[in-house]
Amino acid sequence: MQIINNMAAFWNSFDSEISGCDCLGDSHLRQAPGDSIASVPYISVTMAAKKENSDDEVDEKVKKYLRGEAANLEGVKDKKLKGQLAVREDLYGKSAKTAAKIEKWLLPSEGGYLEAEGIEKTWRIKQESIAREVDILSSRNQYDIVLPELGPYTLDFTSNGRYMAAAGRKGHLAIVDMKTLNLIKEIQVRETVRDVAYLHNELFFAAAQKKYPYIYNREGTELHCLKEHGPVLRLQFLKNHFLLASINKFGQLRYQDVTMGEMIGNFRTGLGRTDVMQVNPFNGVVALGHSSGTVTMWKPTSSVPLVKMLCHPGPVSSLAFHPNGHLMATSGRENKIKIWDLRKFEVIQTLPCHAKTLNFSQKGLLAAGTGSFIQILADFSGSQNYSSYMTHSMAKGYQVGKVLFRPYEDILGIGHSMGWSSILIPGSGEPNFDSWVANPFETSKQRREKEVHSLLDKLPPETIMLDPTKVGTVRVPQKKEKPTKKDVEAEMEAAIETAKDTEFKKKTKGRNKPSKRAKKRREMIDKAKRPFLEQQTQEHETSRKKQKTNPETEMPKSLQRFVRQKAT
């Protein structure tokens, strides 16, 4: 039929056109949330091609933007799904490449660096010599504030590095605007303050005072007294989840949601008093270092720690997390700093260094402070091999209490027994900020908008897990193994617990007798138990039947011909 062939030929020509329009507008999926790079495809790539960027650099950047490896589509049997996923993966690759190419034009600033010339070593360079080489504005950031009467100071910075809260042990709370070095507010609370932590922006901060932690306003007004926490030693704020985590004198870890004031979790660590607590910014788990040398990691939805690792032979004196979430530095009393890989929970490197306080910077520099001496370690080749980069000694009487890198600046803040100081560490801060993540030049309007958006994006506490990339992934169906007896028992216990927890409607008019309530409760527990018991009896039955069917094997050989054969 010639006409049909013509028809077929005509319609076949449509196929090539159709395949082009399948994925509509997915190009911004792989980008960070909230971004839409609608403008990206229009910037011509030929401009970039003129500059001879080494392919390796671009590859590195592309790898960074790819956020892991492509999915393995071999096991997908559904053809339609496979096709869709293949198109998606292709788009991810393209958008990562475009993001890598656009980086050159998009990022206005370059990072800091410190290079020694000749026989100079970077760790011998003093802050004064750096101050001579740098511009006035930066050299203003090097200072020592001496406040000897009010005790050792701890610091905290807001996430954009603009504001600092300083707390002296003897009750001095101060908020400073670091851009203009203005003191915004200082108050004297007249009792011991052990720690201070900013909440989501500079308007609120929490101070761990003698008996309870308090939340204050920027004006210094006391907003809340968190009685439930008790005498808190350390406070940490989980930014994405709006959770305030605290560890108190009795070793109790508490999580409180600061938006609604709800107490999410309250756990007895069981490992005694500790004041070493850090939040891993990558996945939101809280790590505690204990006096037995173990580091435990917690999440708000389980009363048992996620991880318990033995790090040091003696008490853990401090703990720090690298912003990428894979590295952890711990130090113990035996004057060693251990760098751990958190994916394998193995030691990568051990450094013979004293450290009473540790902190990682945004670019991966590690600051370790003991006594009146601070050492900055850096991994130069990116191979996670830390070596000494810079050092700084303060005046003899100053005991370093806390070191903290200032976000988006090359500055290290030091809280010590005689006040606080600030020194320049070139290359420690991220030079290019993203206005929608943290903006050091935020106006009040932008701050309000950001607060609303981050509240809308507030993560529920269940999203805290060791591997945050697991959200949204497909669980591969495993071969069904028979649950062990322990598992079955555990399941039964869990079912009984939930049955016990059910709340009953309060009946009135004489129908709410305690005997009836108790009976109902017992009925619920029996109902929860029933499926497990049924399963058990079934298993007994089958095992008994199995036993019955081979009596031959039990009988000695000479008697086997007398075994009654059941009719098959």
Added chain:
Amino acid sequence: MKVKVISRSTDEFTRERSQDLQRVFRNFDPSLRSQEKAVEYVRALNAAKLDKIFARPFIGAMDGHRDSIKCMAKNPNYLKAIFSGSDDGDIRLWDIASRRTVCQFPGHQGAVQGLTVSTDGSVLVSCGSDCTVRLWNVSDANLADSDYLSDNSSKPQAVYIWKNAFRAVDHQWDGDLFATAGAQVDIWNHNRSQPVNTFDWGSDTTISIRFNPGEPNILATSANDRSITLYDLRMSSPARKVIMRTKTNSIAWNPMEPMNFTAANEDCNCYSYDARKLEEAKCVHKDHVSAVMDIDFSPTGREFVTGSYDRTVRIFQYNGGHSQEIYHTKRMQRVFCVKYSCDASYVISGSDDTNLRLWKAKASEQLGVVLPRERKKHEYLEAVKNRYKHLPEVKRIVRHRHLPKPVYKAANLRRTMIEAERRKEQRRKAHSAPGSIVTEPVRKRRIIKEVE
């Protein structure tokens, strides 16, 4: 020694005057953001919830007809108008924006069975059970100076009387022929009072007819003998025929993939076929619980709308097996005709209760002028919702639709029946020799045979 420290000057990073826009700097580095996937998941969840909050698809009903509405036609040149014909011979032109009748075209003695507009929008062709085909002049000038008076009526341009009652009519997309369906398929020219050509294959009446949007000489018809026939006007005999188990009520060609068409069947399913390969359906669209009466594709070719005897209107993806959206109202009775508006934003349904109803094609869409930032935000939320829509919490919200009780119960009943059948089939298969019982896919099962 060489030193450089980050130092940002305030001028570079803040605006100069308060009239300027704030400066925004972006760094897409993933290391600056933590827990991206969890944030996206929360946004997907919120987007799904917002979608449901803003889902108000019903816009209004157009009241005026005095009998059930059997057919509708859209004018490809004029977005705002829709023609509808009812069982008492009344044809009306509606203005969708104000939902009022612009013009009436009285003349048919019996029910108006088919309406269609020529491609240049100048002629409206109507056919009815009084064996007449009437042509009306509906050029733009005529419509533009109408005063919305309800007694605005026009005289027909031509009336052609023929042998039998007509069941459907459709106009060629790129020519001046139109075809009517009745006892046989007739091809007419505007100026001739008798059909130019007649096709007759089989002895049963043809109940629906559609021209192919891409190839002007191909048309598809469906007949009472449960068949779908493809005709080519250049040949003098029909081309291909596929006989199914149940009758097809209506056919629609995909305007973007003109080799594919979808047939609305009596057995509550819609079958998408590739016209070159009629032995197997491309896709079976299930979800209605009663006969599907009418089907129309969106101009994007990605979605189609169906109206069914079970008083609901459903919107399907062109390749999806289940419906994306269901529209129903207590007052809407059996839906006999549906049309997708030419800008793919609205769906119009005509039903037994003498009303035409206007619905939004995307239930939670914001109508009117959408600012570019709003549009980007909507697109982003749509994309992030689609990314996580397989996760249980999001899926539960996205999937949720309220069904009227009879539809819900009927759907459950159908499901149990189909499940029971399937289970029996499986057991038969399991207890017989391997390979002796072959299950046919649904796409093939409903087709009896294909005839050249």
